[in-house]
Amino acid sequence: MTSRSDVSSILAVDIGSCKTSAALFDLVEGQHRFVARADTLTTQFWPIEDVSVGVRRTVEKIERICGRKIMSPSGPILPERTDGSGVDSFVTAASVGGSLRLLVITPSIGLPSFRQLQGAAASRGCEMEVMTVDGLDGGSEARAGTIAKGLRSFQPHAVFLFGQSGGKAAANALVKLGQDAADAITSESHERLPVRFVGEAEVGTSLAREIGEVLDFAALSPREAAGDEAFRALDHALVDLWRQFVLGRVPGYNVVAAWQKAPAEHSSFALGDSLRFLAGYHKVEVLAVDIGASSVGLFKITKDGEQIALTARYGVGRNAAVLLNGDGKAEGQPLAENISLKRWLPMDPTPEELATAVLNKWARPWTTPETAEEMLFERALGVESVHRLRAELRDEPYLFSIREKEGLGVAVGGGSTIANQNSLGRMALTLLDALEPAGAFELAIDRDAMLAHLGMVGRVCSTAAAEVLVGDVLLRLGTCISCSGQGRAGSRAASIEMTHRGQVEKLQIGFDEILAVPLPLGETAELLVKPGNGLDFGWGKGKSGKLTVKGGALGLVIDARGRPVAEADRRRSEKTRQWLEALERQEAV
């Protein structure tokens, strides 16, 4: 880590699968400030097929905005010169290139070390194919044959071996399994395929002796490290593999890599760093989502720990067609109704219209919504992507706890699908639909995609990142109070007394409704919330409570739709339209 005196100006670049963005930070009046940002289309595919060209073009835009020379023919000018050209540091994050594929061979998926890998892999968005040894018995040759088949069909970037010895016989069995895997790898001529063993150091040493000479082998022993340290050991192994086998294979990335000293990080992980800082600095819980064209990230940073999940299986670009999953398909009909996707739309497209919109986005993922209707389709794709990831994680709606003398938690939305929505109301509803938080919390949008940039900035100069983050780079929409539980549509969800500037306003809201009330940024209001039967606004089911809420660009949002928000329902489009109108009405005021 470099101190502030060493690093004045920092250029951070984020190479997404569709867009490349850059942001310049510099010292202004003794403090680091955001100076300028720009983006262009990522140049991974024809006619360029070199992502460094897109990076250069993006930086050239920054140069035009600032009137400052940053790039030379050989890359960024480093460090900053006395004539003001160049920057002190150049860092990149990336989400281009897809996911890391791991073939995991293990005797038991119940092992603690397996669960640690599962957690680390989920946070890194790895695709895992798991082969349990129980299903592979029958002798070395048979095991090697089955593993070889897995190598051919899954085409992994790396193989992970797992095991817990629990005795000499079990340890020998693990070494034998490693030899079988090595046989399979060599018979398939994948000698360059990295093999990592996760388990006891003794077994790792034996395996290194047996197969380390012919394969790219390394033993990790997280079981001998505790908790976070074990996770970090696995995470380091995974990020190294991602840099080598995913990012390293993106055309032109090697040019960008040569321009920087700090290694690249995944964009969502860099964003997670910023969220972690915000949670720690403000001592609040943070729930966040990052919806990209080819990946979706989910972040939960609470007092109990943190959970980060990333997937490259969903998103609003090249993965959009995955979301046409065929639900509501009648027998004999080739086209499904896709109710799970349609439930997020305020209009009622035919199955043909919906599928056409999704397929055309899938065919050209780099395109930008041209019309308001296309933007709504992308909103639906984004929200459904998050729900698919949450379903895989069995993630329940999160209830923000309301504790006296503590700040409200924050729900943060990132990624172009949220940030590009053409109204604050749509941004708020997209975030609420995707995350389904309950309780009381602030709504914030990473409108300029600053968090990923600042996550990378923090890796070279933590004070610079902190100074900009504390200065608040997020668009604060206001406070939202929402209830968990279910009720009858239209029945009383809550009676609320809102005291603002000495005036008391009485509000009533029915179940399955949403409401926005003016409350300007920088102002606060006192609320007394009396929930309807069985509903929980953060104090417990049916329990009343008081809290202070902060204003924002949208104001106070009361979300009485219960949790979960929207079950797949053919009549849902009318409700979605009403919810959008309710939030946009306030914005118009």
Add this chain to the structure above:
Amino acid sequence: MEAVIPTLRVAAEVKLCKARCLPVDGDVLVDPGERVAPGDLVARASVRGEAFRVNLVEALGLKDGESVAKYLLKSPGDAVSAGEEIARGKGGFVGGKRVCTSPIEGTIASGPTMSGDILIAPDPHDIEVQALLPGQVVGILPQRGVIVESVGAYVQCVTCVGGECQGTIKVVAGSPAQPLEPELVDDSCTGAFLVAGSVTLPALRAALFVGVGAVIVGSVTATTFQWLRDNSQPVTVIITEGFGAMPISRRTFDLFRANAGRRAYILGSGEKGANSAPAEIFIPAVESKPGLGGAEAALAVGSIVRIVRGDSFGALARVVALPDRARPLGSGVRSEIARLSLEDGQEIVVGRGNIEVVE
């Protein structure tokens, strides 16, 4: 001012280099500089398949696996052919004996286990890679394959359903918008690559009936696309523009017309992944013209572009201006824009990423 934007490539003549590789290491069968025909083998590897499990307790009607060994006719390491007896039981139906035969040709890999399983490993089989393109071997990828270079017309497409194949170009539509209808499909279409604006399901069925090589269209409806994906058919359908009702682009249509009767090759599956390349159609030139480079689709004032998003989806237009400043689109998204003149003279503004250079 010029910019380069993502564009599906349509070119009358390019130099195309294609890697033709084995999925595993093997033998490369050709030398650098050698000329190859599409069907020529360029690489071969031998791989073994997944072992086949046979439960002798079940097959011989035994109580458990303990006594299986004494009924075995083969031992681990013995070769067996498909249908060959590998174990014979004591009794069976109407005085006969129960027998167990090998379902595959291979070698007894292991067994019997305590549960009475034996494993039969299939004999290794060959994987072969053909050149697919007529051209010259310009590079060797050791133990994996070759790079074949060829010169010809080239069309990148949105996607395709079906596999790589070859056939003769036959333009059956009179205009880029004309769909392929059943009456346009006859016996002369067998093995051909039919080119039309779009295709209906009845026409696809007719195409299947006469055994066309492939159907190349500008667009298909989502219903047709889903039908194609749900029903694996022995015909490749390649989509050059998108989904809905969109004609094949005039430039692509004219290119196919100019190459009617020529041999063409469909390369790549076109299935979208994070790093996948689009599906491609290649029509080799009669004579090789070395030295051609890949022309870039530079966007400039005066360029003819196709609009690929919004209300004018599929329309052709001429670029009137490329302003420096970004501005909000109808969706509210701020984007760099292009000011376009449509064919009827109307001027519209479109996001710069939402157009493709046609010429």
